[in-house]
Amino acid sequence: MTINTSTACGGTSVGAIWRFAAACLRRTRRLPGTITLAGIIAGSSAAAPADRPPNIVFILADDLGWTDVGFHGGTAPTPHLDRLAREGMELTQHYVAPVCTPTRVGFLTGRYWSRFGVFTVVTTRSLPWDTTTLPVALKSVGYETALMGKWHLGSKPEWGPNHFGFDHSYGSLGGGVGPYDHFYKKGNYSQTWHRNEQLITEEGHVTDLIANEAVEWIKARRNAPFFLYLPFTAVHLPIKEPAVWLDKVPATITGEVARHYAACLMHLDDAVGRVVAAVNGAGQRSNTLIVFTSDNGGSRVENNDTAYPDDNYPRGRLGGNNAPLRGEKGSVYEGAIRVPAIANWPGRLPPGKMLHPMQIIDWMPTLSALAGYQPQKNLKWDGLNVWSLVSGQARNAAPRTLYTPFVRGTAIRDGDWKLVVAAGSEKAELFDLSHDPSETNDLASKLPERVQALRQRLAEVAQADRDAVVRN
Numbered sequence: 294m295t296i297n298t299s300t301a302c303g304g305t306s307v308g309a310i311w312r313f314a315a316a317c318l319r320r321t322r323r324l325p326g327t328i329t330l331a332g333i334i335a336g337s338s339a340a341a342p343a344d345r346p347p348n349i350v351f352i353l354a355d356d357l358g359w360t361d362v363g364f365h366g367g368t369a370p371t372p373h374l375d376r377l378a379r380e381g382m383e384l385t386q387h388y389v390a391p392v393c394t395p396t397r398v399g400f401l402t403g404r405y406w407s408r409f410g411v412f413t414v415v416t417t418r419s420l421p422w423d424t425t426t427l428p429v430a431l432k433s434v435g436y437e438t439a440l441m442g443k444w445h446l447g448s449k450p451e452w453g454p455n456h457f458g459f460d461h462s463y464g465s466l467g468g469g470v471g472p473y474d475h476f477y478k479k480g481n482y483s484q485t486w487h488r489n490e491q492l493i494t495e496e497g498h499v500t501d502l503i504a505n506e507a508v509e510w511i512k513a514r515r516n517a518p519f520f521l522y523l524p525f526t527a528v529h530l531p532i533k534e535p536a537v538w539l540d541k542v543p544a545t546i547t548g549e550v551a552r553h554y555a556a557c558l559m560h561l562d563d564a565v566g567r568v569v570a571a572v573n574g575a576g577q578r579s580n581t582l583i584v585f586t587s588d589n590g591g592s593r594v595e596n597n598d599t600a601y602p603d604d605n606y607p608r609g610r611l612g613g614n615n616a617p618l619r620g621e622k623g624s625v626y627e628g629a630i631r632v633p634a635i636a637n638w639p640g641r642l643p644p645g646k647m648l649h650p651m652q653i654i655d656w657m658p659t660l661s662a663l664a665g666y667q668p669q670k671n672l673k674w675d676g677l678n679v680w681s682l683v684s685g686q687a688r689n690a691a692p693r694t695l696y697t698p699f700v701r702g703t704a705i706r707d708g709d710w711k712l713v714v715a716a717g718s719e720k721a722e723l724f725d726l727s728h729d730p731s732e733t734n735d736l737a738s739k740l741p742e743r744v745q746a747l748r749q750r751l752a753e754v755a756q757a758d759r760d761a762v763v764r765n
């Protein structure tokens with residue numbers, strides 16, 4: 294596995310260069326040593342302004358591990374994802390949060406989830422009402438916006454996506470749902486399936502329902518650019534797949550849960566293919582950026598989780614595969630936070646691999662710039678516009694810092710060095726990801742000065758935590 298480290302603040306137009314330069318320099322002052330003006334200008338020629346900004350389709354899998362996908366050697370065939378990767382830019386160091394809600398907060402705000410006091414999964418409202426979310430930003434420059442799938446930023450209908458910039462919303466207000474009953478965990482928020490915040494009852498498999506709604510919405514679009522956010526619930530538990538998909542699973546995959554897991558992933562892959570076909574059918578493919586990634590690494594917990602209403606789910610541990618990365622969903626090791634990721638835009642993104650690290654918080658500034666959105670106030674983005682790197686126009690950039698706050702521990706990566714600090718403990722582990730991407734060799738006792746420097750860096754970045762906490 295190749296590990297490179299760098300960062301950049303690319304602009305999308307000449308006119309935008311200096312605005313972004315100024316923004317980047319402001320961040321530079323706050324986080325010294327991460328960005329240079331030369332790096333900003335070097336990346337500024339990327340993505341000439343388009344007459345019409347691109348459509349954006351952002352597809353988020355749920356709990357999909359690094360090696361689950363075919364293009365990383367996964368055993369279940371994922372031809373549609375493989376094609377997107379082969380013909381697009383694979384983002385080889387794409388980092389997210391360890392669990393569902395924090396990643397979604399980071400994606401929609403461009404800020405570390407900890408700024409909102411979010412350190413793990415929550416069912417209450419995650420964002421202040423006046424948050425400038427990505428769909429709010431895109432709507433302000435003429436986009437039509439929709440979310441089909443899992444919201445997980447507040448489980449009451451009145452906390453739903455329509456209150457945070459989405460014209461249309463559909464799916465689960467809470468977390469992952471039973472694929473047929475569409476219930477979230479037992480309790481106050483079990484009934485969660487909705488359309489535009491009206492709770493509804495429907496029949497069908499969750500993956501098909503989300504894809505159906507997305508395809509119909511794409512077909513109905515006319516002249517305005519659109520932003521479609523598709524957070525599927527696959528391959529999150531509880532998993533149960535129909536015979537039509539189980540029958541397609543290779544015979545080499547054995548064991549009941551393993552076969553359901555593979556079928557769930559193949560089903561998801563097919564849904565992605567249907568969405569891509571709908572964009573093609575609408576004549577919009579050459580003007581549409583499609584991003585695919587996962588909200589956290591793969592999981593190996595019990596599929597038949599009794600927290601969910603019973604629906605005779607197959608019993609046994611899930612088959613999330615993060616190898617050769619360490620750990621799984623719910624930690625701050627690489628297997629939890631480094632996930633498969635693709636950006637695909639025919640004619641605009643060359644096929645290739647982007648080797649530089651980036652984080653889910655980068656999409657807000659990156660997509661805002663692509664769409665021509667300029668904030669009217671300081672949105673306190675922690676993320677960077679990385680379009681010049683994603684598009685392959687910038688090859689080099691300065692090392693950057695990636696912060697992973699989480700309830701069970703915290704990680705900070707600075708360049709290729711990563712510090713892992715367990716919650717409630719003075720113990721810290723130090724890894725050199727350039728030589729040890731699997732985090733097998735703890736160097737903390739050998740390099741105490743570096744540990745101390747990273748602790749200091751962590752304290753600096755964490756200073757802005759909880760500056761925008763919801764008071765429900």
Ligand SMILES: [Ca+2]
Binds near residue numbers: 355356392588
């Ligand atoms: Ca997840």
